[in-house]
Amino acid sequence: MALKKKDFSFKDIKDKLSTTTKYKPDVFLHCGDAFLEAAGIPGPAMGHVNMLLGHTNSGKTSGLIASAVDAQRKGILPVFIITEKKWSFDHCKLMGLDCEKNIETGEWDGFFIYRDDFMYIEQITDYINMIITEQEKGEKGDLYNPELGKVYDICFFWDSVGSIPCKSTFEGAGGNMHTARVLAEKINMGINQRINNTRKETIPYLNGLVICNLPWVKLPDNPFGQPKIKPKGGEAIYQCSTLVFRFGNEADAGISKIDATKNGRKVNFATRTKVTVDKNHINGLGYADSQIIITPHGFIKSDKRDKSDLDTYKKETSEYWSKILGDGNFDLEEYEVKTKIDTSDDY
Numbered sequence: 001m002a003l004k005k006k007d008f009s010f011k012d013i014k015d016k017l018s019t020t021t022k023y024k025p026d027v028f029l030h031c032g033d034a035f036l037e038a039a040g041i042p043g044p045a046m047g048h049v050n051m052l053l054g055h056t057n058s059g060k061t062s063g064l065i066a067s068a069v070d071a072q073r074k075g076i077l078p079v080f081i082i083t084e085k086k087w088s089f090d091h092c093k094l095m096g097l098d099c100e101k102n103i104e105t106g107e108w109d110g111f112f113i114y115r116d117d118f119m120y121i122e123q124i125t126d127y128i129n130m131i132i133t134e135q136e137k138g139e140k141g142d143l144y145n146p147e148l149g150k151v152y153d154i155c156f157f158w159d160s161v162g163s164i165p166c167k168s169t170f171e172g173a174g175g176n177m178h179t180a181r182v183l184a185e186k187i188n189m190g191i192n193q194r195i196n197n198t199r200k201e202t203i204p205y206l207n208g209l210v211i212c213n214l215p216w217v218k219l220p221d222n223p224f225g226q227p228k229i230k231p232k233g234g235e236a237i238y239q240c241s242t243l244v245f246r247f248g249n250e251a252d253a254g255i256s257k258i259d260a261t262k263n264g265r266k267v268n269f270a271t272r273t274k275v276t277v278d279k280n281h282i283n284g285l286g287y288a289d290s291q292i293i294i295t296p297h298g299f300i301k302s303d304k305r306d307k308s309d310l311d312t313y314k315k316e317t318s319e320y321w322s323k324i325l326g327d328g329n330f331d332l333e334e335y336e337v338k339t340k341i342d343t344s345d346d347y
Contacts (some may be wrong), residue, residue, distance in 0.1 A: 056246030162214030162232030180234030
């Protein structure tokens with residue numbers, strides 16, 4: 001008796017062996033029109049790990065604050081993890097963060113969570129995991145907002161990696177290799193997975209992680225090579241980051257100061273830097289070595305042929321600079337504006 005031949009169906013195979021996943025639309029944190037024009041994309045993305053890499057004073061923290069400001073506007077709860085100890089809520093307020101200083105307590109209030117008491121990396125990763133676990137509780141958790149009918153979407157802002165060791169190193173028994181291993185295990189193979197998982201439509205919240213990373217410079221291994229910027233703490237976070245923005249040059253910050261002078265009086269009121277999309281695993285887009293200007297109030301366009309943005313900034317902030325300099329008659333617009341050009345090699 002002949003056996004009946006089974007009808008072939010690839011759909012049956014796919015239904016048995018494959019998972020079906022729908023993802024939420026991409027949500028970017030907008031760092032301003034000037035940043036968008038310079039970088040080609042609005043800023044860090046929710047549902048991903050994002051790195052802001054660069055030498056000191058090159059624009060990393062300004063990028064992080066600008067991202068947090070837009071997170072607030074979108075109803076995303078910013079969670080600030082501050083380990084570099086250079087944080088200023090006054091600066092955040094200038095850039096548009098909704099925050100107010102409590103006169104009685106001296107603490108800053110607003111729609112955000114702030115922690116700066118971490119001594120080593122494992123405390124931070126445990127804290128992030130604790131918050132995500134609280135989200136998973138839904139209505140039973142502390143992060144559920146009955147007015148929204150859902151738990152808060154959250155973006156973690158860490159300033160910065162490279163300024164804090166792992167527990168073993170903190171206790172005097174480890175070193176750079178131990179710190180790199182902890183970041184690889186805790187961030188790359190742990191938190192990265194939980195952050196990216198929130199992009200699925202089945203997850204009722206969306207999380208993101210934006211990290212400022214301090215650098216070190218790898219010297220060339222031959223006379224014709226070039227220095228290469230590297231993130232402190234190893235390559236783990238770079239590898240798991242979907243977006244990496246590099247500020248400044250490879251070998252150094254590569255910044256130039258913009259100052260105004262009048263009657264021998266001078267004030268540095270802005271800094272010209274570069275921003276490069278070093279890695280983009282969302283759509284591949286990104287410009288390299290575009291110039292942008294950092295001010296205490298945020299980013300503005302850097303165009304030496306069209307200085308309208310710079311002129312507008314000078315007019316709109318003259319009152320602010322008057323208070324800073326203690327001169328009620330100070331008008332930045334009347335000052336002679338000079339720019340110190342950085343002529344160093346661009347690596």
